[in-house]
Amino acid sequence: MPIKKTTISDVAKHAQVSKSTVSQYLNERFEYMREETRKRIEKAIKELNYQPNNVARSLKLKSTATIGVIVANILHSYSTQVIRAIEDTLNENEFSTIICNADDDPEKEKKYIETLLARQVDGLIVFPTSGNQELYKRLIDSNFPIVFVDRYVSDLNADAVMLDNEKAIHLAVEHLLTNGYEDIAVLTTSLENAVVPRLERIQGYRSAMDRFKLPIREDYIKSMDLSVMKDGIAELFQLEKPPQAIVSGNDLTLMEFLKYAAEHNVKIGTDVGLVTIDEVPYASVHNPPLTTIAQPTFEMGEKAVELLLHKFDSIKKNDPKIYRFDPSIIARKSSEKAGAQL
Structure with a gap:
């Protein structure tokens, strides 16, 4: 006999609140919610082991809590070290990561960009190849969050994290x-x-x-x-x-x-x-x-994530710049x- 999946209605009933109140809690809209109500919902979710439907939530919030990372060549020790730092830092901020290796091939890079956009990632961290300047320009002009690592793309006004x-x-x-x-x-x-x-x-x-x-x-x-x-x-x-x-x-x-x-x-x-x-x-x-x-690979990875997340939170946009890190x-x-x- 299949196990009945806990629903938002079950949580609402257990917490003695409406479904809309539980929905507000899940979407972190706490402005008009009493602390006691929040605690009851939180307790109900734990006791019932409720697992929110993240796909449905992402459609409503227009966010997938996922970042795409495209690396020019994953064989470089530098690349793997920075990617590890990026993934760790994004995970700490409750973002998932999709990592793609372009093999220094602009066509492969373009395909990955299009695939990640189709999957509605919230932003991109890219170790760019030398191609796809027009595609990146369209993304930047549309205010899509993007940060470059290790390299920058000429004539584009975008944040980049690089070695000196x-x-x-x-x-x-x-x-x-x-x-x-x-x-x-x-x-x-x-x-x-x-x-x-x-x-x-x-x-x-x-x-x-x-x-x-x-x-x-x-x-x-x-x-x-x-x-x-x-x-x-x-x-x-x-x-x-x-x-x-x-x-x-x-x-x-x-x-x-x-x-x-x-x-x-x-x-x-x-x-x-x-x-x-x-x-x-x-x-x-x-x-x-x-x-x-x-190269200070972990610090560079952290900085790339910091710059990307800032693009989500900031009301007043900072002018993009190239951030140079000192070698040792x-x-x-x-x-x-x-x-x-x-």
């Missing part, structure tokens, strides 16, 4: 110089799609070399697809004057460099110094342990050099 990418590269270059390295190369993934962090990190490399009065060698700058990254690294070490040290632009380029070093018996910390942007889970246990430029260096053996004057 130039400062990150400056920290890496300065640290290598302090440890006795001067011939420093930089690796990033392809600049073809004008992904903002990659562009800023290359610009940061140039400005850092200029700041420390070091020559900028174009053949020390390798920005390419991961599929051919090892070829670019090989070119570096075949130069008449190969670099003494490498700055890796993210965890994926780091992995390509580590593969190359292992295959060609390049000893990190002995033959070449290494600093990478993004703290990776294996950094402290790698041999040698890897010096990293860490975690110095380990991969960037040390024998005989360096520290």
Whole structure:
């Protein structure tokens, strides 16, 4: 025999109030409700184990208490760490999360945006690809709540949470110089799609070399697809004057460099110094342990949620801005050099 599901009528009868009063309680309309009435309804809900119909409520309130998160590439350690912070913070605020991975594909990203909008999510937190500018513009112009993370979309007036990418590269270059390295190369993934962090990190490399009065060698700058990254690294070490040290632009380029070093018996910390942007889970246990430029991932995720929720609560809208977070260096053996004057 099927178990009879508790209804709003059962709660009303148990609490000795009308159905409309229970409905007001469920929709958090407490302005004209006595404290004693609220407590009776709350007690009735607990005693009867009443489960509200959230789908029906969302239709009435025009809210699903759900946020869509679209990440450009979930393989990045940074992305997974920030997403965890976003999900935790949204859960604390009683929002559910739908997470989508765009694989750096604007078409896939567009499909996910349309799917999430069809599911009536209350807002979007997006690590954007380089496409879909017009779609984002329409959303922003219609006051749909949206916050960008890690990147911003050019010519759009929207909140974005990002690392201070130039400062990150400056920290890496300065640290290598302090440890006795001067011939420093930089690796990033392809600049073809004008992904903002990659562009800023290359610009940061140039400005850092200029700041420390070091020559900028174009053949020390390798920005390419991961599929051919090892070829670019090989070119570096075949130069008449190969670099003494490498700055890796993210965890994926780091992995390509580590593969190359292992295959060609390049000893990190002995033959070449290494600093990478993004703290990776294996950094402290790698041999040698890897010096990293860490991003404050949890704080960045919290800030993205804070900005999004503010869009729901705020009567007076604040002007959107880019919020930059400071990197920090975690110095380990991969960037040390024998005989360096520290």
